Amino acid sequence: MNQISDAAHSYMLFYRKQNNSSMLIYHFSFYLVSFVGHMPLQRPSPSDVLKGFVNEAKNETGSINATPKTQQKKGIPIPPQVVMQPFTSKNISRINGKAKMKSDVDESEGFCDLKYGSYCIWREENREEMHDSMVKKLKDQLFVARAYFPSIVKIPAQSKLSGEFKQNIQEVERVLSESTTDADLPPEIQKKSRRMEAVIARAKSVSLDCNNIDKKLRQIFDLTEDEANFHMKQSAFLYQLAVQTMPKSLHCLSMRLTVEYFRDHLFDKELSEKYSDPTLQHYVIFSNNVIASSVVINSTVVHAIDTVNQVFHVLTDWQNYYAMKHWFLRNTFRDAVVQVLNIEDPDSYGKATLSHLTLPVEFRVSFPSNDSAPAINNRTQYVSIFSHSHYLLPEIFKNLEKVVVLDDDVVVQQDLSALWSLNMGGKVTGAIEICSVKMDQLRSYLGDHSFQKHSCSWMSGLNVIDLARWRDLDISETYWKLVKEQVSMKEGSALLATLLTFQDQIYALDRVWVLSGLGHDYGLDIEGIKKAAVLHYNGNMKPWLDLGIPKYKEYWKKFLNHEDQYLSECNVNR
Template sequence: MAFPSLPPNPSSAAAAWRRRSGLLALLLLLLFLSFQVVVHVPSVRSAVSRRLFSDHRHLAAREARSCPGCGDLQDVEDFNKTIAYTDQDGRIKLFKVTAREFMSSSIWENPLLPRDSQPLAEIKETAEEQPLDTGSEANNLSSAAVSATQRPDPIKLKREVFRRRRKQQRIQELLQMDKEAELQLRNAATNSSRNFDNKVKVSYNIWRQEFHHTNTDSTVKLMIDQIIMAKVYATIARSQNETDLYASLMKCIKESKAAIGDAHMDSELDSSALERAKAMGHVLSSARDVLYNSDEVSRRLRVMLQSAELNIDTAKKQNTFLVQHAAKTVPMPLHCLHMQLITDYHLRDGVIKEYFQAAALKDEEDKAKLEDRSLYHYAIFSDNVLAASVVVRSTVTNAKEPNKHVFHIVTDKLNFAAMKMWFISHSPRPATVHVENIDNFKWLNSSYCLVMRQLESARLKEFYFKAHDPSSLSDGTENLKYRNPKYLSMLNHLRFYMPEIHPKLDKILFLDDDVVVQKDLTPLWDVDLKGMVNGAVETCKESFHRFDTYLNFSHPKISENFDPRACGWAFGMNMFDLKEWKKRNITGIYHYWQNLNEDRKLWKLGTLPPGLITFYNLTHPLDHTWHVLGLAM
């Protein structure tokens, strides 16, 4: 069934047309707006660029105006300068720059202002200028720049200042360089580039293969190791009745030792050493196949190691003792001299008799000098004739007024005749030398002198002479120097009895018999000891030679009375004020501490530890040049 068609409606057609017209108008409006945005953004960027460029020009012009003397540099139109630099491969490169390139990257500084302050001032000034008003993008750029300049990194800013300063200095040097200097610089750079050797230099590292020495001791060490293993296998072979293998090993050991001899380097080995090493290698290989047992080999090696350690320890002890013995043993010529002096002293015939007569007359003349307080008196306690002679002779030689120097020498009964005879026949005129025998001091006995009683005790003799004592000489090297026989001599302790030996003197200089005087000592008598008893040169440096080095601070008597960091001093040249000595009863203090140390718990033997204790807080430090340890005064 067909339906009839309806005629078109005029109202609906008009509505459709209106909708099309509206959409077209909206599309045209959007196209127009997008075109305006595209045109507007480049204009904003152009405006920002023009403004920044204008500010840069104004800033450069203002800096140029504020820099007296920089106008001439700004007017330079064009010039060429050659700059040399080294690239990453070490080659020298050249390039040219013009004045415009310098000016575009440089900031002219004001010579009236400090250099470090100029860049900061300019940054702050530009940051405070009015921001751009040509758009939001320009405003954001300006605000970011202001924010960055207001909070600079101090480290980066300092680096920038240094870089700018170096660059400006280099520019000034280039601007002031004449043509001749520039030509020389260019030629030097060219020649250096042509002659540059870019090869890797040889490294002097000992671990590099090419640095290894050809003359080594590797073969010597190899043969020694072979001998050790051969000894191990030889002992195992003998225990297992492998007689043929044992004989082969012992034969190779003997031949290898003969080939090594006293060699320490491969170049010192015998020509047959390599053949011996190869033969030993074959025998060791055979022994390993037959005898190797890891437990047995390790046990034998431990036994050999322990035996070697014991032998080394014994050799060290023996060496130390022999060195001490050789140092203290009197050589034959000196022994003969000593015997000859004693013989001459007792015979007194011929020329010797004349010496005695002259010496007797001089002793009568010098008798008054022995107690004259206006003279310079020295105390020397020694049993060594030549050592005492060196001390006296060197002192007199360097003295400005030798006739005013008096030497009081005390020795023991055994050496008195030799000491007396030596100074009779070798008198150091015009100085005075008086030799005394310690046995003539009647006050020096075991009832008064505690150290003499200790030296005579059985316990001290056992300490020195009993082999079973763990502290004896036969046991080791600990404190061996303190067991020197001189510490058993009373002469070593007489320094603590100065007022008893020289009761009428006010000051006396003690000299040990191992010093050599190299200048006049008379100024020491003018040193103000400031109420102290002892004048000595301190020897402590950092942690060396302080009280804890000599005294046992684990003992309460020591730790309660003394400072472990107190400075030690030399007991070989000491100026003693005998008046203060008597006033402070120094000898009594010495006796008190010596009695406490009867069992040697406070300090070892010797005179320096009790000296440090006795003169504690009573010692005035002298200038270190008066007593140089190891080099003489």
């Protein structure tokens, strides 16, 4: 085996000088195949081999074009079962997405031997770029250094090494405390890494008790696992905080609009006749988010065939009332009109007021696809329903008989005028049913109340409401009665009361009207998104949040006014 490796080394040195990688492959393959197959061969002496190389190099036609007979005459052995591959796609190695001939590939990249498999081609085509590789390398070095350091310190003769160890560990710890990506690292980090690597290498050469190293490694591993669990819990907490807190940009926008409202004293157009005209198309939006309600109105108006008959009522709270007023006074939406109402004002609507605005309530429901399915296969659905504020609609809009309620997390993509000619057959509200979530699957919320187990649940988002029928059946009174019965049940009381109140009073809208799930489901079909009349971003990942699903955000962002001064100043357009 030593003779084979010596001869192979001679081959490589000679052809590397001659810059003839093709012949290197050809002749080196002979020895490689011989070694792997354990075939007995009559190997020529090294001197004969070198003579043959020199003669071959002098040949003008080159050894690649030489015939086997010619090679045999020149003293070069003919390797059995070795065939030179023609120029085909199989002879091409792909490096960094670019095709290169084997003769042009750097030796450090290696060659692909198709006879024994083409893993190297697959590896190059599927190689993923590692981000922040230096930070990861430093963390690995620090992990190993901490394992060796306690044992090195205990050896008096290695005091100098332990001092260097301690210094390098402190330097790397300080760098990692200030840097999380490679871009944050200082310029001299390569030198620090090399010094740490050299110290670790010296520590490995010292005779140590392996049991101590093993114990320290296990201890560090346990601490790392505890730290990972802590960060996982912290991440979950911060995620919930992020989805429930208003982003800084939207808070900035609301404050700026409030200040400008009292500074500019814009003329408040009074269009009371349109606000209460039952012959017009009235849309109701419950929202405390200026930009979200604006997107809903803008997307509805843009796709409407006729906007003269459109009236939008935005119901908000004290905190956002003046910001809403100023925004919709300085922005127009074709011929549609917008009314902003403060639902918390006790002097405006008498008993039709609440102490605070409540938005549509979302419940995260998870259950297995079947009884034997593991927990990892659980299906998750966000069910959004009416809030307490919705049950004030008949009193707030006493002169209206029909309204369409839109949540502030929807985007309209088609004309909605057909909803006004919808015959709901005496039902109170039209909604999208979710037959993937049956009433029986919500029995933990519904308790012992009587309900139809196999009936489908339904969603808010887009709802057509017959206010006249609502008043006839006294839906609001039924709801408040059920809520009072469930005083101890805080979270599920709204879900229970709403589902039981509207039992047998839901008109199922065609599913082409609304596509839901854009706030939690990454796997929605893009073609289905484009065809839907309304997109509902139900879930935690709302489109105005940084946590929003990026590929769905574009359908929401295109209805923002990117030239608006306040949006630019508050960085809302990013």
